[in-house]
Amino acid sequence: MTTAVELVRDTPFTIGARTFHSRLMVGTGKYRDNDSMVRAIEASGAEIVTVAVRRVDLDRTQQAGILHHLDPKKYFLLANTAGCHTAEDAIRYARLAREAGFNEFIKLEVIGDQETLLPDVPGLVDAARTLVKEGFQVLAYTNEDLVAALRLEDAGCAAVMPLASPIGSGLGLLNPYSVRTIKRRLKVPVIVDAGVGTASDACLTMEQGVDGILMNTALAAAQDPVAMAHAMRLAVEAGRAAFLAGRMPRREVALPSSPLEGMLD
Amino acid sequence: MTEKIDITLNGERRAVASGLTLLGLVRSLDLDPRAVVVEHNRAIVRRPALGDVRVAPGDAIELVHFVGGG
Numbered sequence: 001m002t003t004a005v006e007l008v009r010d011t012p013f014t015i016g017a018r019t020f021h022s023r024l025m026v027g028t029g030k031y032r033d034n035d036s037m038v039r040a041i042e043a044s045g046a047e048i049v050t051v052a053v054r055r056v057d058l059d060r061t062q063q064a065g066i067l068h069h070l071d072p073k074k075y076f077l078l079a080n081t082a083g084c085h086t087a088e089d090a091i092r093y094a095r096l097a098r099e100a101g102f103n104e105f106i107k108l109e110v111i112g113d114q115e116t117l118l119p120d121v122p123g124l125v126d127a128a129r130t131l132v133k134e135g136f137q138v139l140a141y142t143n144e145d146l147v148a149a150l151r152l153e154d155a156g157c158a159a160v161m162p163l164a165s166p167i168g169s170g171l172g173l174l175n176p177y178s179v180r181t182i183k184r185r186l187k188v189p190v191i192v193d194a195g196v197g198t199a200s201d202a203c204l205t206m207e208q209g210v211d212g213i214l215m216n217t218a219l220a221a222a223q224d225p226v227a228m229a230h231a232m233r234l235a236v237e238a239g240r241a242a243f244l245a246g247r248m249p250r251r252e253v254a255l256p257s258s259p260l261e262g263m264l265d
Numbered sequence: 266m267t268e269k270i271d272i273t274l275n276g277e278r279r280a281v282a283s284g285l286t287l288l289g290l291v292r293s294l295d296l297d298p299r300a301v302v303v304e305h306n307r308a309i310v311r312r313p314a315l316g317d318v319r320v321a322p323g324d325a326i327e328l329v330h331f332v333g334g335g
Contacts, residue, residue, distance in 0.1 A: 029333040051333065053329050077321040
């Protein structure tokens with residue numbers, strides 16, 4: 001099937017040396033059950049799927065490892081450093097993730113404030129520098145600040161991931177201007193991570209020209225995660241296609257669509 | 266009776282049989298060594314070396330894996 005995106009000749013979505021077919025990336029946290037998670041991921045069409053690194057529950061009272069449910073041959077597993085508050089912790093988690101995992105990619109998070117989960121930018125830059133030296137492909141979750149994004153690119157990050165709004169908030173894209181500016185100024189891919197709540201948020205975000213979106217709660221906390229995953233897939237494709245198509249200019253006054261000539265007396 | 270030693274395993278104090286290797290420890294917990302990563306006193310021990318490292322009294326050992334996350 002020819003998609004609209006193919007009709008407008010999209011460029012490949014490449015991070016580091018790897019090319020991906022879907023611009024929608026999804027998380028695996030907070031689903032009601034593993035079955036709805038697996039079906040939602042399938043419906044999203046996502047290829048990149050994020051996971052977290054945690055202690056094995058030795059009493060077996062909590063969830064089993066995610067790999068019981070997700071086929072690592074089918075999905076590209078992107079481990080995160082979620083929950084880390086210092087560069088040192090994030091580096092430790094990244095190393096463990098690489099050992100557990102299947103690739104050299106890490107979604108780097110260094111949280112600076114517990115209420116907003118906004119990033120600690122100096123910590124991010126420090127951790128990114130170290131991890132890049134160790135051969136990681138670092139995708140850094142950051143705020144929508146251009147200078148922070150530039151510093152992360154300078155540190156060697158493979159992609160920069162500004163937020164749409166705080167993690168898990170579902171408030172949508174609060175600052176399209178900043179996200180657009182970051183996309184315009186960076187050479188590495190810009191993937192919006194966090195804050196998307198519904199399909200229109202995803203579409204609007206992609207219309208800013210960013211390379212992709214990562215979301216988790218928007219699917220996991222939807223009434224019907226599978227249906228929302230389908231909606232998000234369409235929204236990301238629609239937003240991307242609209243960006244490539246180039247929107248009409250905005251006007252402050254109306255312009256008739258029908259001819260003024262030929263009206264009856 | 267096997268002699269026991271105290272270690273810290275995933276943040277909790279635990280008595281385990283003395284003389285165990287890391288591989289033996291993982292197996293004694295009914296875990297698949299291919300499905301966990303072992304950190305021994307803050308250093309990652311790669312899977313092929315798990316059978317070579319013996320657990321000593323006071324060791325801090327972390328066993329981690331992937332769980333759902335965003």
